[in-house]
Amino acid sequence: TTIFGDPNWWGDYKVSTDIMLEESGYVELISRITSQSGLRISGYHFQISSSGSWKLYREDIGLEEDVLASGNTVFGIGEWHNLALEMQGQEIALVINGDTVDTINDETFTTGQAALTVSSWHNAQFDNVEITPLGDWPVYLSGEGITARATSDQPGNQGGRNYIASRAIDGRPETYWHTEYLDNKRPLPQSITLDLGGSYEVEGLTYQPRIDGQRNGMITSYDILISNDGATYSKVASGNWPTGTSVKTAIWEKRKARYVKLEATQAVNENVSAGEIRIVTDNLATHTEPAGTDKPSEFSLKQNYPNPFNPKTNIEYSVSRRVNLSLKIYDSMGRLVKTLVDNKLMSPGNYKVVFDGSQFASGTYFYRIEADEFTQTRKLILIK
Numbered sequence: 001t002t003i004f005g006d007p008n009w010w011g012d013y014k015v016s017t018d019i020m021l022e023e024s025g026y027v028e029l030i031s032r033i034t035s036q037s038g039l040r041i042s043g044y045h046f047q048i049s050s051s052g053s054w055k056l057y058r059e060d061i062g063l064e065e066d067v068l069a070s071g072n073t074v075f076g077i078g079e080w081h082n083l084a085l086e087m088q089g090q091e092i093a094l095v096i097n098g099d100t101v102d103t104i105n106d107e108t109f110t111t112g113q114a115a116l117t118v119s120s121w122h123n124a125q126f127d128n129v130e131i132t133p134l135g136d137w138p139v140y141l142s143g144e145g146i147t148a149r150a151t152s153d154q155p156g157n158q159g160g161r162n163y164i165a166s167r168a169i170d171g172r173p174e175t176y177w178h179t180e181y182l183d184n185k186r187p188l189p190q191s192i193t194l195d196l197g198g199s200y201e202v203e204g205l206t207y208q209p210r211i212d213g214q215r216n217g218m219i220t221s222y223d224i225l226i227s228n229d230g231a232t233y234s235k236v237a238s239g240n241w242p243t244g245t246s247v248k249t250a251i252w253e254k255r256k257a258r259y260v261k262l263e264a265t266q267a268v269n270e271n272v273s274a275g276e277i278r279i280v281t282d283n284l285a286t287h288t289e290p291a292g293t294d295k296p297s298e299f300s301l302k303q304n305y306p307n308p309f310n311p312k313t314n315i316e317y318s319v320s321r322r323v324n325l326s327l328k329i330y331d332s333m334g335r336l337v338k339t340l341v342d343n344k345l346m347s348p349g350n351y352k353v354v355f356d357g358s359q360f361a362s363g364t365y366f367y368r369i370e371a372d373e374f375t376q377t378r379k380l381i382l383i384k
Contacts, residue, residue, distance in 0.1 A: 001030075001036075001039075001116070001117040002115060003033060003041070003114075004115065007111075008111065009111055009113060010110075010137040010138065011032045012088050012089065012134045013131055014085065014131070014132040015031050016083065016084035017083055017084075017127070017128065018080050018082050018128045019082070019126055020078065020080045020125045021050050021077050021124050022077065022078065022123040024122070025118060025119035026048060026049035027117070027118050027124050027126075028047045028115075028117045028118075029083045030046070030116070031087060031115075032111060034111065034208075034246050035061055035211030035212075035213075037213040040061050042061050042245045042246070043109055046083060048073070050075065052072050053070070054094075054101070055067050055069065056069045056070070058106065061213045062214075069104050073096055083095070083096060086134065088135060088347060089135075090105045090107045091103060092106060108242070109247075116129070135344060138280045139281050139282035140206075141200060141280070145196070145198070146194055146197055146279075147166070148166050148168055148177070148193065148194050150164075150179070150193070151179075151186070152190050152272075153165050154179065154181055155180070158182075163178035168277045169194065170276075173208045173275040174211060174275070175275070176276075178210075178271065179217065179272045188264060188266065190267075190272045191262060192262050192272075194277065195258065195259055196259070196260065198258060199228055199256050201256050202226070202255065202257055202260065202279055202280065202281055203251065203252060204249060205224065205250050205260060205277060205279050205280060206249050206276075207249075207250070208247050208248075208278075209245055209274070210274075211245050216268055216271050218244075219241060219248075219272060219273075219274070220266045221238075221241075221266035222238060222240075222241065222262060223265060224238065224250050224262060225260075226257035226260050227257060228258050228259070229258075230258070230259050233259070237250045237251065237252040243268060262274070296318035296320045296349070296350060297320055299320055299376075301317045301378060307380050309357065309380070310384050312355065312356050313354070313357070313380060314355075315352070315353050316350065316352045318349075318350050318351070319347070319348055320348055323346060324343050324372075325341055325345075325346045325371040327339075327369050328370075330366045331363070332363060338360075341353065361384075362383050362384045363382060365379070365380050367380060
């Protein structure tokens, strides 16, 4: 197996490769890889055999494989073929020789590397491997100047490692913070607090669980609290995360804070651990996200709400087929002031994007959607 890329890659990308099997067996194209242990690789596996049978399955270390889609095609030995996985949000398109054979929705893995592999003791050739971004990454706060403290951590040298709070912000997902588990285990809740070194506008965080094949301490229920003085905190988010190695997200309305606290209210074996925690300043809460599950029959752009607004408003739109789409804000003079969606390949669905007008003056603005031949413009009013 050959794994390539950055473990912190955001998961909206297309990975493709030309493949030739030299003998009977199978090949795999793997995406959104979060961890690897022995022969097991956490991520989405697109496997196709010399008989033409194919499947997409989901693998997470420590869990059983889950087949998400399967089928048959023509895939001969000694012939070049092209495989691709196109991933946007929860949608994954499976492409063989330029034809989309299936599209599935799954939210298990959101980030990670890509890989190529072949069945054991068999030969295959790969060529023209390409990675194409399909969406914007969240904007992360630089790790410089950030410090961490926790209500509990495992001190000292444990098998050549320590599990202090700073391991959760060292940029290395293979290291991790862990609450004390030997002599002074404490009951939940337990928390880790990041001091950002200054006040910043923040709107979310990403949580990478430990990736060593163990699940002890993985957070399953959480609260997020923020503060400017380190003494008075306000809760901005709470929720549940499934157990597994995939990167998790927590999102809230953008607010200024110096301290961000991740508090675990439930976790595996009532311990708490974190491989990596990163703070998001932009393009997570305002990133286009699905607003419903029904497939629309036509394109549409709805009136924003609330309207008038201050400083944020919601814009919803519907997409009836896969298309490159743009959504932009203009002032009353027709000048472009903000691009919310920039010629992004969108799948059929209902979507919502948040427009933050805190940096703009009061007045009348217009928002315009363009998707191939479909265009529509509506008016919104910002009052401060």
